[in-house]
């Protein structure tokens with residue numbers, strides 16, 4: 247949908263007091279069982295433009311461009327910056343919202359600016375990366391529940407740059423192989439496939455939104471308490487990664503498994519992926535309520551064992567600008 251069409255739709259909804267929800271690729275969204283009573287805007291705007299400036303490639307992609315095709319194109323062109331983000335489903339417009347990241351790269355590192363349309367005013371704004379408030383799987387758009395629709399994203403990429411490898415598992419997968427963008431992309435895709443984190447037809451684990459919980463990032467004292475609880479129960483130390491500002495990131499998948507929930511566990515028509523403890527899988531025929539009840543059970547078990555409250559990564563489809571439904 248071009249911006250004019252989007253403006254028209256938003257004005258139509260505003261004029262009638264109809265709530266508006268935005269749907270990208272739908273790969274990271276939960277739809278409430280009662281549906282959504284309002285206008286759902288499916289973002290399908292297409293187009294990419296690249297220009298070279300100051301030794302960088304500035305690539306602007308419309309929000310409706312499929313993400314992985316964009317990554318594949320940058321790898322083919324030899325533009326460094328997105329290669330580790332290969333194999334992620336969904337559309338370009340969703341990536342800045344939660345600062346999508348994987349295998350040591352996050353999209354904020356490559357974003358130059360985000361173009362948004364404000365729901366209230368119908369104004370188009372270009373937000374430079376520094377004003378997007380990017381944080382771990384988070385952005386000001388998401389945190390402040392801004393009522394904006396992302397219409398395009400501009401990435402600053404490095405032509406002929408070497409790949410950036412900063413993730414031990416990926417480093418191991420690349421041992422003895424060429425260090426070029428195409429090889430890194432292939433290695434990431436293979437790793438993701440092994441964890442059922444690509445949409446492969448016939449894989450029963452594919453019916454998930456990817457990771458259901460965000461890795462907790464805690465102040466040092468809270469993290470020490472988690473480790474104490476692990477020790478007390480005779481568990482190995484929780485994998486930890488120090489972050490800026492004295493914070494420590496913990497592996498949520500480890501917490502889930504060590505709280506006693508095995509990969510592949512099934513409760514009725516939902517359960518955990520047999521390939522990854524962080525992916526909640528829907529086996530078909532169930533409801534969103536069943537999935538959320540299972541998620542609440544996982545959260546409660548982790549909290550009882552480690553004292554950490556996991557937060558959900560996917561949001562429920564709901565009106566723009568409002569707090570997400572529980």
Ligand code: NAP
Pocket residue numbers: 347348349350412413414415441443455456457458461485487495496497498499524559
């Ligand atoms: P993993 O390798 O089992 O490691 C567990 C967690 O430890 C990861 O989520 C990762 O955090 C963190 N970690 C590992 N090595 C790290 C390092 N060198 N520095 C900082 N943090 C490190 O992870 P996984 O669950 O299989 O996922 C692999 C990668 O794909 C991760 O980056 C993950 O975020 C990403 N992924 C995301 C989704 C999604 O739906 N959002 C789905 C699949 C995979 P980070 O998450 O911060 O990287």
